[in-house]
Structure formats: structure tokens, C-alpha cells
Amino acid sequence: MRIAPSPLDVTAEPLIRAAFTGALGRFTLDVSLRVPARGVTALFGPSGCGKTSVLRCIAGLNRMSGTCIVGGETWQDETHFRPAHRRPVGYVFQEASLFPHLSVRRNLTYGAPRDPAHHAVAFDDVVRLLGLAHLLDRAPRHLSGGERQRVAVGRALLSQPRLLLMDEPLSALDRSTKDEILPFLERLHATLDLPVLYVSHDMAEVERLADHLVLMMDGRVTASGPLAELQSDPRLPLAAAREASVSLDATITRHDHGLTELAVRGGRFLVPGTVGPVGARRRLSVVAGDVSLALERPSPSTILNVLEGRILSAVPLREAEMTVVLGLGTSGEGDRLLARVTRRSWDLLGLAEGKSVHIQVKGVALAHPVPAAAQAITD
Amino acid sequence: METPLGDLWSPIRLTLELAGLTTLFLLLVGTPLAWWLARTRVWWKEGVATLVAMPLVLPPTVLGFYLLIALGPSGAGAVTGPLLGLRTLAFTFEGLVIGSVFYSLPFVIQPIRNAFEAMGERPLEVAATLRAAPFKAFWTVAVPLARPGFLTGAVLGFAHTVGEFGVVLMIGGNIPGETKVLSVAIYDFVESAQWREAHILAAGMVVFAFCVILAMTLIQSRAARAGA
Numbered sequence: 001m002r003i004a005p006s007p008l009d010v011t012a013e014p015l016i017r018a019a020f021t022g023a024l025g026r027f028t029l030d031v032s033l034r035v036p037a038r039g040v041t042a043l044f045g046p047s048g049c050g051k052t053s054v055l056r057c058i059a060g061l062n063r064m065s066g067t068c069i070v071g072g073e074t075w076q077d078e079t080h081f082r083p084a085h086r087r088p089v090g091y092v093f094q095e096a097s098l099f100p101h102l103s104v105r106r107n108l109t110y111g112a113p114r115d116p117a118h119h120a121v122a123f124d125d126v127v128r129l130l131g132l133a134h135l136l137d138r139a140p141r142h143l144s145g146g147e148r149q150r151v152a153v154g155r156a157l158l159s160q161p162r163l164l165l166m167d168e169p170l171s172a173l174d175r176s177t178k179d180e181i182l183p184f185l186e187r188l189h190a191t192l193d194l195p196v197l198y199v200s201h202d203m204a205e206v207e208r209l210a211d212h213l214v215l216m217m218d219g220r221v222t223a224s225g226p227l228a229e230l231q232s233d234p235r236l237p238l239a240a241a242r243e244a245s246v247s248l249d250a251t252i253t254r255h256d257h258g259l260t261e262l263a264v265r266g267g268r269f270l271v272p273g274t275v276g277p278v279g280a281r282r283r284l285s286v287v288a289g290d291v292s293l294a295l296e297r298p299s300p301s302t303i304l305n306v307l308e309g310r311i312l313s314a315v316p317l318r319e320a321e322m323t324v325v326l327g328l329g330t331s332g333e334g335d336r337l338l339a340r341v342t343r344r345s346w347d348l349l350g351l352a353e354g355k356s357v358h359i360q361v362k363g364v365a366l367a368h369p370v371p372a373a374a375q376a377i378t379d
Numbered sequence: 380m381e382t383p384l385g386d387l388w389s390p391i392r393l394t395l396e397l398a399g400l401t402t403l404f405l406l407l408v409g410t411p412l413a414w415w416l417a418r419t420r421v422w423w424k425e426g427v428a429t430l431v432a433m434p435l436v437l438p439p440t441v442l443g444f445y446l447l448i449a450l451g452p453s454g455a456g457a458v459t460g461p462l463l464g465l466r467t468l469a470f471t472f473e474g475l476v477i478g479s480v481f482y483s484l485p486f487v488i489q490p491i492r493n494a495f496e497a498m499g500e501r502p503l504e505v506a507a508t509l510r511a512a513p514f515k516a517f518w519t520v521a522v523p524l525a526r527p528g529f530l531t532g533a534v535l536g537f538a539h540t541v542g543e544f545g546v547v548l549m550i551g552g553n554i555p556g557e558t559k560v561l562s563v564a565i566y567d568f569v570e571s572a573q574w575r576e577a578h579i580l581a582a583g584m585v586v587f588a589f590c591v592i593l594a595m596t597l598i599q600s601r602a603a604r605a606g607a
Contacts, residue, residue: 061504084507085516091508097501101523110519111509159509 014038014071016163016195020057022064024050029064029219035212037071037163040189040196042206045216051199055165058197059091060084070163090156092166096148098140104151105136111159118160121192126154129191130184146177150184164196170205185209207247207285232336234315234323239338244323245287248335252280266327266334267307269364282366288323288338290362295349297358305361309337311353322346326359387576389556390564397472397560398540401479405536406529408480409487416488417495432485439482443549446478450550475551475558482546483539487532494528495521527602531595538591
């Protein structure tokens with residue numbers, strides 16, 4: 001079981017530092033990244049904003065002027081350019097791009113080093129992790145879209161990369177196939193200590209997988225930081241989105257009355273059902289529209305989750321609403337939440353920055369609905 | 380006047396040797412050239428492609444004429460001939476092989492180049508991200524994926540060499556057992572009114588041509604199915 005690092009010790013960790021400039025279609029790519037070489041970092045932005053180009057530059061598939069330093073190793077600077085085949089990356093393309101002339105097994109082992117002593121990721125583990133055992137002797141053309149993409153992920157992992165690059169690996173798949181693959185990716189995240197750069201334009205995927213987020217727009221990086229921090233930053237477009245939400249990493253503390261209690265910094269949430277053993281970590285997601293505020297402790301109601309917190313800031317949203325950033329805990333020092341309230345209520349209640357409030361949360365979603373099979377491995 | 384049928388084997392064997400050897404050299408020369416044409420971005424590559432394709436349009440006698448000069452004792456043949464223990468390359472089997480390679484090159488280059496281009500960058504990018512050096516990627520990914528192109532090119536190169544006439548006549552002449560190939564033999568038999576022999580060889584060529592074209596079609600339809 002991997003414990004996610006707290007954002008505070010990020011600076012002490014190895015970094016991925018990359019900066020590239022160059023022409024990209026109708027605009028210029030001019031990005032500079034500095035993200036931890038650990039956990040999943042999502043590059044998020046609208047289609048055509050240059051996310052894929054950044055990933056290709058890091059892999060050495062595209063060449064733009066700039067620098068690329070991964071975990072202290074220089075892959076590119078003003079004078080050097082290490083070619084793609086000498087960079088220890090795994091790359092998962094949007095389309096699986098399996099070698100059609102090789103069986104699944106030989107696709108998987110194509111990039112594996114000859115000497116098994118160099119195998120940090122073992123063949124059998126990858127096969128089990130991705131559920132590929134029954135597919136090994138098939139030809140790629142006899143696989144479904146989801147199966148192909150799983151083989152592509154396995155192939156990338158078996159090349160023993162030190163950095164996994166995933167370019168919208170789910171975007172070519174339909175909804176149900178996505179749901180079939182996401183649990184496998186979450187398992188990877190939970191079991192392998194391999195940094196991942198994950199390109200996506202789908203916030204639902206990002207919420208489930210990412211620890212760290214890089215926002216991109218028109219060839220530039222607009223913000224970069226831990227996922228929840230960016231989600232709850234009212235100056236960023238994420239907080240203004242209709243379905244704005246904040247992710248919280250929680251630890252299961254106990255089970256009671258068929259409910260599971262999970263602790264986050266500054267508060268506790270209850271969710272129905274048993275979602276894992278005590279001590280396990282789960283990711284929760286709270287949608288801003290499901291959060292309402294009260295000045296006094298509300299009278300007992302059917303709402304499960306009422307937490308204490310403090311208003312950290314608030315910005316107007318369109319003509320009638322406010323986006324309110326809340327800090328959990330009596331002094332507001334804990335995890336953050338977003339609330340969406342009307343300006344009328346804001347004025348009526350006399351809400352203001354710094355004010356203590358009772359936070360009622362109508363719905364909490366598990367962003368990490370860990371499947372039974374994966375649970376057996378991770379716990 | 381009747382020739383014993385055994386005499387027919389000499390031109391047939393010679394033709395098969397010539398076509399086989401030519402095909403081998405065509406693949407050796409054509410593969411790197413097709414790879415380069417498919418992948419390079421230099422502006423003058425279409426100039427090279429055009430040069431290679433010229434034998435498609437030129438009368439074989441023109442190609443043969445220049446090859447004769449080039450291979451003869453006053454051309455490059457004077458230098459390369461002695462290496463093979465010959466005074467000149469004109470009117471020799473070796474000269475025929477060289478001439479045939481030039482003459483059939485476009486038929487081999489085109490399908491292989493098309494196959495390399497059709498596979499696109501992606502398989503090679505995948506190979507690179509799996510730590511395959513360019514040479515390994517070429518042998519383990521590009522060549523197997525271009526297999527239908529190689530098959531088509533080899534069959535076309537072989538068949539086109541079997542069917543050549545003008546170039547052979549210009550640079551090879553008509554030396555039995557050395558340069559007298561099938562097409563020239565048929566011409567000879569007709570000249571000397573040996574209709575029976577001409578009939579046998581000509582009918583054989585018709586069957587051969589039918590088989591070649593059928594084979595090509597089958598290769599292509601199989602490749603299309605495998606790619607789907």
C-alpha cells in the first residue's frame with residue numbers, strides 16, 4: 001500500500017523539469033513544467049492546447065528547443081538531445097498501436113530488457129495486473145479496443161521505464177470500455193512506484209487518477225500544483241465550471257451502522273457501505289453544488305455530513321452566484337472544499353471571508369471505487 | 380528443321396537464373412533506396428524517384444544503348460569487368476544482370492516504398508519508445524510490416540526481368556547459354572520459322588504471366604485482410 005506523499009515534502013523529491021518552445025500549428029508552444037517525479041501528474045487542457053506535444057518532446061519523439069531533466073538526468077539541453085530510444089520512458093499512445101505482426105506475448109516482451117535482472121516489473125505481475133493471461137497467444141487484431149489498450153500499457157511497463165507517459169489512453173474508447181480500463185490504471189497507481197505523466201481533457205479521469213495537475217491553454221502552462229489545490233483555486237476556470245468539485249485523499253477510520261467513516265485533514269466524512277478496511281486510503285470527491293453553508297449548527301437532519309470550517313475566500317460567479325473556498329476545521333487549516341451559493345444567501349447570512357461556518361455536504365463520491373480484484377492486491 | 384526439345388531448356392534456365400539473381404540484387408539495392416525515399420524530407424528526393432522511374436517510360440533500346448556504352452570497354456565496364464575476370468561487361472551474363480537491375484528497379488522500389496509510407500511513423504515511434512535502436516526497429520518492425528510490399532516487388536521484379544527484350548538485345552546480344560534468354564529465343568525461333576518451339580515458349584509465357592498477376596492479386600487481398 002503506497003501512502004500518497006503530502007504536498008509539503010514535494011520539494012525534497014526528484015523532479016521532472018521540462019521547458020520547450022517551438023511552433024505548434026497556429027500558436028507557439030512555450031511551456032515550462034516542474035512537477036514531482038512521483039505519483040500521477042495530469043496535463044489537462046482543451047484539445048489542441050499542446051499537451052501531446054509536451055509529452056512527445058519529453059519522450060524525444062518531437063524535437064523542440066528547450067531542456068528536459070528527469071530525476072536528475074539530463075535528456076535534453078542546449079547542446080544535447082538524447083534520442084527517443086535511449087530515454088527510459090514508457091509511452092502509451094491514444095490508439096494502442098500494437099505491432100500487428102506479433103502476438104500479444106511478443107508485443108509485451110518487445111521492449112523488455114534481455115537480462116531479467118533488470119526487471120523491476122515482472123512479466124507475470126503485469127499480466128495479472130492488467131488481466132492479460134487469456135490473451136497472450138492471440139493476434140492484436142482479435143482483441144477488443146479495451147484489451148488492446150491494456151496490452152499497450154503492459155508493453156510500456158515491461159520496457160522497465162523510469163517514467164510512464166500516457167497520451168489520452170482512454171479517449172479513443174467508448175464510455176463502457178473506459179470504465180473497464182480505469183480500474184486497471186488505478187491499480188497501477190496503487191501498486192507501482194512509477195511516476196506517470198497523463199495527458200487528458202476529461203476531468204473525470206483526472207480526478208480519479210491524478211495527484212498533481214498541470215493546466216494548459218493555447219500552448220502555455222496556466223497553473224501547476226497538487227490536484228485539490230488547483231481545483232479549489234477560485235481564480236482558475238476549474239472552480240467556475242458547472243460541475244466544479246474538489247478531491248480529498250482520505251483514510252478509513254471506522255465502520256458503523258453500515259457506514260464507513262473517512263478522515264481528511266480537518267474533518268471526517270461518512271459514506272454508505274464498506275469501502276475498504278480501516279487504514280486504507282480512498283479518494284473522495286465533493287461537488288461544489290452539493291455543499292451548503294449555515295452560520296449555526298443545523299438542527300438534526302437526514303444530511304449525513306456536517307463539518308466545521310471557515311470561509312477562506314469567495315469570488316462572484318456569473319450574475320447570481322458565488323464560489324466560496326472553505327477550509328475544514330475550526331480555524332480553516334484543513335483540506336479545502338468549494339461551495340456554490342447564491343449572492344442572495346451570501347448577503348442575507350452576512351457571510352464574509354474569515355467567518356466560521358457549518359458546512360453541509362449533500363453528496364460525497366468515492367473517486368476511487370476500487371474494484372474487488374484490485375483490493376485483493378493493494379490491501 | 381526441327382530442334383530437339385532439350386534445346387528449349389537452355390534459354391529457360393538462363394532466364395530463370397537471370398531473373399532470380401536480378402531479383403536478389405533488386406531487393407538489396409531497392410530496399411535501402413525505397414526506405415530513404417519513404418522517409419527523407421530532402422527536397423530533391425522526388426528527383427531521385429523520377430530517375431529511378433525513368434525506365435517505365437523510356438524505350439528499352441534507349442536504356443540499352445546507354446548501358447551498352449557504360450558497360451562496354453570504353454565505359455565503366457572497362458574498370459569493373461576485369462574485377463570479374465572479363466574484358467568488358469557488354470555481351471556477358473553479368474552485364475545482363477546489371478542492365479536488368481536498372482530496367483526493373485521501378486517495379487521493385489514502388490511497392491516497397493508504398494508499403495513503408497503506408498505504415499506511417501507510428502510503429503517506428505512505438506519501437507523507439509520501447510528502446511529499439513533505428514536498425515532494430517527497421518528489421519523487427521518496418522520490414523515485417525512491409526512484407527506484402529516486398530512480395531509484390533519481388534514478384535514484379537522477377538516477372539519484368541523474365542519479360543525484358545529490348546535491353547537484352549542491346550547489351551547482351553544473342554549468345555546461346557550466355558545471354559540468349561527466353562524472349563530473345565522466341566524472336567529467333569519466329570525468325571527462322573520454328574513455329575513449334577515458338578508456340579511452346581510463348582504459351583509457357585502466357586501461363587507464367589497469368590500466374591504472376593493472379594499471385595499479385597492474392598498477395599494484395601491477403602495483405603488488405605491482415606491489415607483490417
